[in-house]
Amino acid sequence: MVATLLRLRFLVLRNSLRRSTWQLVAVIIGAVYGLGVLGIAVIGLVALAFAPQELAATIIVLAGSAVVLGWIVVPLIAAGVDQTLDPARLAQFPLPMSKLLVGLTLAGVLGVPGVITTIASLATVASWIRYPFAAAAAVVCAALAVLTCVVGSRMVAALSVSLQSQRRFREISSILIFIPLILLGPIIIGVSQSVRNSADALPAIADGLGWTPLGAAWSVPADLAAGDPAGAGFKFLIAVATLALLVFIWRRSLAAALVSPHAAASKRVARGKIGLFGVFPATPAGAVAARCLTYWRRDPRYARQLIVVPLIPVLLAFYSNNMHSLTLLTLAGPLVAFLLSLGTLADISYDGTAFAVHVADGVRGRDDRLGRVVALAVIAVPVVLALTLITVGIANAWAELPLLLGLGFGALLSGFGVTSVSSARIVIPVPAAGDNPFKSAPGAGFTTALSSFATWGILTLLVLPEIVLTVVGFVTGSALVGWIGLVVGLLLGTALAIAGIRLGGRQLDRSGPQLLSRLKTLRGA
Template identity: 55%
Template sequence: MVATLVKLRFLLLANSLKKKPWQLVAVIIGALYGLGLLVGAVALLFALSFGSIEFARTVTVLAGAALIIGWTILPMLTSGIDQTVDSARLATFPIPLNTLVLSLAISGVLGVPGIVTLIAALATAGTWWKHPAAAIVAVVCAVVGVLTCVIGSRMLVALSSRIGAGRRAREAKGILIFVPLLLLGPIIFGLSQMFRDAPNLFPRIAEIVSWTPFGAIWAVPADVALGNPGRAALEFLIGVATLAALLLLWRWGLARALETPNRPAQSTSRARGLGLFGVFSGTPSGAVAARALTYWIRDPRYAQALIAVPLVPVLIFVYAGGNDNLAALNTVAPIIAVLLSMSIYTDVSYDNTAFALHLQSGVSGRADRTGRVLALAVFAAPISIGLAVASVAVSGTWQILPGLLGITTGVLLTGFGVSSFVSGRFVFAVPAPGESPFTSKPGGGVSLMLSTFATWSMVGILVIPEMVLAIVGFALDIPILGWLSLVVGILLGSGLMVIGIRQGGAILDRRGPDLLAKLQAHR
């Protein structure tokens, strides 16, 4: 039975690939990409063995804790993991509960993310090869840790389909993502101050994290290597107890889910009136904007684009090598501007066949385009400009602010234009409404990556004027060029935005039915 269910998972994957051969290519590219990341991680873990034990401990504990938190929290915020074998669909078959738990756990580990995580975790044995006892312990702990990751994510999904499914909970999730984003600029500034004031922050955080359920299991090999068997045993106990608790909770949630697979419709909380439809103007474009912004808050697929926003400054900070070169942080605002402004180039694909309503009501393509851009601009403009100001504040390079704002606004406005044009013309393989943002179609991720590359290049070419002005201004220290860049960014960007909206709208008017036919084929 276990083997049958695990096989089912791979059968489903294979069948979905057979239907679309080019997606297979995309999957292979995706697998190669994953492999590249994996090789990097493994090499890094081996390299740690040549440094001090304390340093290796800090890195493995923090990375391991981030791994478990990432596995568990991300699906929670975005509501979904790879549900290729959905427990709700198995409810009609007479399968013993423990068999089901075992099968789902195994097929969870055997997915691509599971395998990558498992290999990376096992590579921690390489970190400790100079201490054989610690290396053996590391293998055991890696297995426990990976199981904690997989079962933790399954557990939260099973439970959240019980608890977090209500409308209030869903909206709370939306706000959980939006509020920190809008405050991202100040947060970065505050954190950078904190790091400046307190050196050696990471080891101290690792010390605390090693006592938590997330970090304990990863600290065990390090403490064996350091010769603290008592502490190692205690941490191992915390790790195993965590796994056991998650397993029991998951089993309980699964049992409940099988008894009542369909939660009843709820018609309780109400009287919220028109919501955003009362805020935007009562025109077709205002209506589209209100609808789109409502979706940004309520639809987890949009949240996926937003999760990248706080990650960018962190990544750039790490790549720049800590405190040495804060000037690298100045690239954050333009990058975020591209990310956000291009996030709507799959907008019509996200609508799926609900887009039929736009066709039926005969709304003009231009109003459709304008509304979507308006909804995005409401938060993308303050976030991007806030980040530009925050980054020059952190790096102490106020003199480049006009040029940086020129690039940022130019990129943002040009991106609005390009995505308005592209989303009116092309349909992409994106997750359907209600599907997990991470399930996606197999290979859809990579085909999206390729089209992302194409559209980003387009934006890159179109913003060359303000970019060159600003960069020459920075390099030769000519402030007037920065101001000129700001003017060009605003004027040229607005022009390109208007052109993109008009052209995209015209295409939509002309090819709307064909677009709908493609959306239906993709369904």
């Protein structure tokens, strides 16, 4: 039965890759990149063999503790990323609990993160090669650490089943993961400065972590190399006890989840309350706008695009402070406009097979395009205007306000036109409604990134007049150039938005059935 579970996992992976050549190419590129990162890590661990014992111990324990913590934390905020062997889908089968635990554990170890963690863990043997007993212990402790990572991850996922069944928890946790990703630059700079300022305290921190479940397995070889077998023995017992406790909790929580699976929460709506459909005009375009704006309010796949709005000013403020100039901060409005303008790029992909309603009802492509643009504009226009006014006020750069408004609204309106055309031609693999926003087929991220960068490139070319006028206005300080930039941005952006809606509508009228067929193929993947 364990072998069957493993074959099932790789069979699903193989079939998903065979459905799309681009996904296969993306997996290959991702594998090459991952091997490069893994190679650097292995080289670093081998180099530690020539470093002082205390330095090697500090680095390995700190890095190893971070790896274990990462494995345990990720399921809380990104559950659903890999649902190939989702226990909820196996609940209907009479599987023995012991074999199910072994099968799920091996599936985790043989996944991409598991393989990378295993190879990196075994590379620590090279770090202790000068100490034979420590090197031998490193083999056992590496296996113990990998099992702790995988089992801990599965345990947390099983314990959070009830939370994951609540829509609000899924939405908030899925969106919050973007915050550290977007603020990665300042975080890295801050951590680097903290490490430099407190480098002397790192050995003590590593020693303390060695007595915790996070670092016990990694610290055993270090203690043997330092000539402390008693300490190594106690820490080995801590590592074994940690794994046993994780298995016990996982087994109990998994049994409960399989016997009494948590149902997703539902909400009853009073009769006659139609929400935004009662606000927008009773036209095809108005209905599309009301539906799409409802998605923007409730669907985490849409909401995650809005998380950049408050974070972009934070990033620019951080870098402006380092440059001792607030000029960079004033670009927050145009930059957010540039990003939000592409918000409808995956709209039809998010609709999935529900797009069949548009095709069956004969919704004109122009109405579809206009409705989606209006829904996004209701959010984006006030945000760009407010953000531009606030940052200009903070920087006291009111003379540049016309330039910045021209650039911001030029990018926003031009982006509406570009995505109105591109989203009528391109569908990309996206998570289904209700799934975790991070769930994706292998290689889907590369396909999405390729489409996004191509659209960004086209948008940049179309906004080039506004960009040139903005640069000239900043250099010369001419008020006339600023007002010219505002007029050009509004007029050119409006013209491109109208042209894009019309062209995209015609494209959608011609290729609607073919687009639906491709959506069905992606949904089947």
